[in-house]
Amino acid sequence: xxxxxxxxxxxxxxxxxxxxxxxxxxxxxxxxxxxxxxxxxxxxxxxxxxxxxxxxxxxxxxxxxxxxxxxxxxxxxxxxxxxxxxxxxxxxxxxxxxxxxxxxxxxxxxxxxxxxxxxxxxxxxxxxxxxxxxxxxxxxxxxxxxxxxxxxxxxxxxxxxxxxxxxxxxxxxxxxxxxxxxxxxxxxxxxxxxxxxxxxxxxxxxxxxxxxxxxxxxxxxxxxxxxxxxxxxxxxxxxxxxxxxxxxxxxxxxxxxxxxxxxxxxxxxxxxxxxxxxxxxxxxxxxxxxxxxxxxxxxxxxxxxxxxxxxxxxxxxxxxxxxxxxxxxxxxxxxxxxxxxxxxxxxxxxxxxxxxxxxxxxxxxxxxxxxxxxxxxxxxxxxxxxxxxxxxxxxxxxxxxxxxxxxxxxxxxxxxxxxxxxxxxxxxxxxxxxxxxxxxxxxxxxxxxxxxxxxxxxxxxxxxxxxxxxxxxxxxxxxxxxxxxxxxxxxxxxxxxxxxxxxxxxxxxxxxxxxxxxxxxxxxxxxxxxxxxxxxxxxxxxxxxxxxxxxxxxxxxxxxxxxxxxxxxxxxxxxxxxxxxxxxxxxxxxxxxxxxxxxxxxxxxxxxxxxxxxxxxxxxxxxxxxxxxxxxxxxxxxxxxxxxxxxxxxxxxxxxxxxxxxxxxxxxxxxxxxxxxxxxxxxxxxxxxxxxxxxxxxxxxxxxxxxxxxxxxxxxxxxxxxxxxxxxxxxxxxxxxxxxxxxxxxxxxxxxxxxxxxxxxxxxxxxxxxxxxxxxxxxxxxxxxxxxxxxxxxxxxxxxxxxxxxxxxxxxxxxxxxxxxxxxxxxxxxxxxxxxxx
DNA sequence: AGCACGCCGACT
DNA sequence: GTCGGCGTGCTC
Numbered sequence: 001x002x003x004x005x006x007x008x009x010x011x012x013x014x015x016x017x018x019x020x021x022x023x024x025x026x027x028x029x030x031x032x033x034x035x036x037x038x039x040x041x042x043x044x045x046x047x048x049x050x051x052x053x054x055x056x057x058x059x060x061x062x063x064x065x066x067x068x069x070x071x072x073x074x075x076x077x078x079x080x081x082x083x084x085x086x087x088x089x090x091x092x093x094x095x096x097x098x099x100x101x102x103x104x105x106x107x108x109x110x111x112x113x114x115x116x117x118x119x120x121x122x123x124x125x126x127x128x129x130x131x132x133x134x135x136x137x138x139x140x141x142x143x144x145x146x147x148x149x150x151x152x153x154x155x156x157x158x159x160x161x162x163x164x165x166x167x168x169x170x171x172x173x174x175x176x177x178x179x180x181x182x183x184x185x186x187x188x189x190x191x192x193x194x195x196x197x198x199x200x201x202x203x204x205x206x207x208x209x210x211x212x213x214x215x216x217x218x219x220x221x222x223x224x225x226x227x228x229x230x231x232x233x234x235x236x237x238x239x240x241x242x243x244x245x246x247x248x249x250x251x252x253x254x255x256x257x258x259x260x261x262x263x264x265x266x267x268x269x270x271x272x273x274x275x276x277x278x279x280x281x282x283x284x285x286x287x288x289x290x291x292x293x294x295x296x297x298x299x300x301x302x303x304x305x306x307x308x309x310x311x312x313x314x315x316x317x318x319x320x321x322x323x324x325x326x327x328x329x330x331x332x333x334x335x336x337x338x339x340x341x342x343x344x345x346x347x348x349x350x351x352x353x354x355x356x357x358x359x360x361x362x363x364x365x366x367x368x369x370x371x372x373x374x375x376x377x378x379x380x381x382x383x384x385x386x387x388x389x390x391x392x393x394x395x396x397x398x399x400x401x402x403x404x405x406x407x408x409x410x411x412x413x414x415x416x417x418x419x420x421x422x423x424x425x426x427x428x429x430x431x432x433x434x435x436x437x438x439x440x441x442x443x444x445x446x447x448x449x450x451x452x453x454x455x456x457x458x459x460x461x462x463x464x465x466x467x468x469x470x471x472x473x474x475x476x477x478x479x480x481x482x483x484x485x486x487x488x489x490x491x492x493x494x495x496x497x498x499x500x501x502x503x504x505x506x507x508x509x510x511x512x513x514x515x516x517x518x519x520x521x522x523x524x525x526x527x528x529x530x531x532x533x534x535x536x537x538x539x540x541x542x543x544x545x546x547x548x549x550x551x552x553x554x555x556x557x558x559x560x561x562x563x564x565x566x567x568x569x570x571x572x573x574x575x576x577x578x579x580x581x582x583x584x585x586x587x588x589x590x591x592x593x594x595x596x597x598x599x600x601x602x603x604x605x606x607x608x609x610x611x612x613x614x615x616x617x618x619x620x621x622x623x624x625x626x627x628x629x630x631x632x633x634x635x636x637x638x639x640x641x642x643x644x645x646x647x648x649x650x651x652x653x654x655x656x657x658x659x660x661x662x663x664x665x666x667x668x669x670x671x672x673x674x675x676x677x678x679x680x681x682x683x684x685x686x687x688x689x690x691x692x693x694x695x696x697x698x699x700x701x702x703x704x705x706x707x708x709x710x711x712x713x714x715x716x717x718x719x720x721x722x723x724x725x726x727x728x729x730x731x732x733x734x735x736x737x738x739x740x741x742x743x744x745x746x747x748x749x750x751x752x753x754x755x756x757x758x759x760x761x762x763x764x765x766x767x768x769x770x771x772x773x774x775x776x777x778x779x780x781x782x783x784x785x786x787x788x789x790x791x792x793x794x795x796x797x798x799x800x801x802x803x804x805x806x807x808x809x810x811x812x813x814x815x816x817x818x819x820x821x822x823x824x825x826x827x828x829x830x831x832x833x834x835x836x837x838x
Numbered sequence: 839a840g841c842a843c844g845c846c847g848a849c850t
Numbered sequence: 851g852t853c854g855g856c857g858t859g860c861t862c
Binding site: 840848850 | 851852853855856857859860
């Protein structure tokens, strides 16, 4: 049998299957999706079997054998292999990158090498190495670690290679996993012992061994061959481990290693909840979803529901319906809103069937949760982005909550968008997708509403828009006030708080209610600027301002890691007026303390949330009313639900409006709408105050009125005028090199070649022409970050429309560069803007 | 990505 | 005359 294997080398040249013979003893075990160790170019590499086929006589003589099988059960299933292949094409990444993204990092094996002395050879070679090396080899063979040897005897590397070639020494290597399964030592009483009368067993113990007797009795009373971890025994009976060991020595007990699963939620109790009675609106939505679930045909719903309309309950009941058919469900949530509150709702309804995967779990915990899914113990996976690859075999439902969130796009290769992958995966399984949001992304909204505006199912469509406009219990949306900060300035108020916000805060303090303050900034960097000469500290390797880290008193580049001490005087003009600028969360905090003496503030930013559970802990403190104000960036806006919050203030709504990003207005609208939903979710009425220098901007006006529809219409008009998605699709090709002239030359060449290829296919037509298939190539121009890690960066933007295989076009162009020197030195990065295929 | 093979400068 | 630089090319 021949296995086609994708080897774990992320390079363009090796990004294809290689053939290996499946050795006889592995024939029963190697499957599509298996992870194997294979000899490749003189070493052993990890690889994935993507196909199996019968041997043909033509090629087998040059083929090598699979060296080892790395897992008892294949970590990947055929559907994921197919999905990976689709991803590698669509997102222009190697197959191995796509495959690797699907399994926990714990399963990324690395080669480990050992060297041993070949016994049956003569001793004459021993004079060819130094005495210390020979001694070391003799001591450690046959498990002498190669890496250790190379570190200790670097000068003798060449001679060692020769000795291996001459068959005096032998090199062995195998793949070692990053993380092993956690084992606990456990004991059980073998049947033949347990069948004997207890007194007969006692005879084998010393009369004085009272503790051993206790243990023996305890084990004797267990059900037949019940395995119990030793720690449990010692805890229960308050005895030492050695006591148990003594019984193992006497063969009264047998010790084994028990695979243990780390349960990140161990010891927490989740209150069981029953399905709630749905409101009329929820019921209508649920019925539509139930129909497609029952049909088991792929379908995508965009569920637009105002904050507080009870989307989660609809999710829960949909999942329940899906589980009843014996199919599994995936729930995706933005990383930041995957809070214990959220987990609790799902665990409360579905109990242990829920597996949770997020970045705050350790590698081992994540691996264990993944294994629970893989072996069928778990039927519901809830997690961030990568949980879309949960290895379920019969997927019935995928839910993407807050589908507009930008964190669903992965920034590193493979640069996939979770939404697109979800729709694709659902197609393969006949599963239903629910995209939920109060403020859907324009591309989803347009795709769903064009596909099916009335929300009625029809046979020929695969998507529909569903909406919920009423809040559960008919609570009113909070009153939103927009303050024009220009007027504050005219009224000689130079503080960052408007008079209105100041009053409102004062009022909450008096009443003992809580407030949330949002500093609307993307990122949280604090940079350093001289107030005298406006010199800004920049990274010498990247075109990026250095960020200031308070804890370590250094300035650091967060793209390349370059760091230096924070200066006390300006390096350019030696002025002492060098200051930290940035998020200003600290500045806001200081001002709050000045204006409201004794105020208790919890600040959430990079500095305060870097620890493992810091984020969760801060929120807990706030929830238990240990603070009056929660102050922070975007992260305070997501999914929080505190009963005593009656005021939400946005310090400067327009800071995110003027970013060089065509989605800036959309992001601002979404953020403002979301924070507005934070206030007054319970019995106390809420108030929202938004401060802005451009209060007339449509993103601000419409968010004040909670008017998604009007915002969309205005924004669509802009997008159409400027030629941006959803009126076209975008792909950005970024190229980088350390020599600017060469980079410029190659990128111009690239654009020219791409145009030529597109023209050849008859699609190089301006978008304005109205042709169904059209493409424009813009650039090359310097990237927004013009230099990174000493490499200059140029980018080309492709705008296109219609059924154009943009990835194939780009790859086809790059493929033309036969000159290896160019191919190697220039680095390419290809970014496909998310597009909803429905 | 590694690692081997191969063709040109500074050393015993 | 050899050691070693890293440019080019291959890995089932």
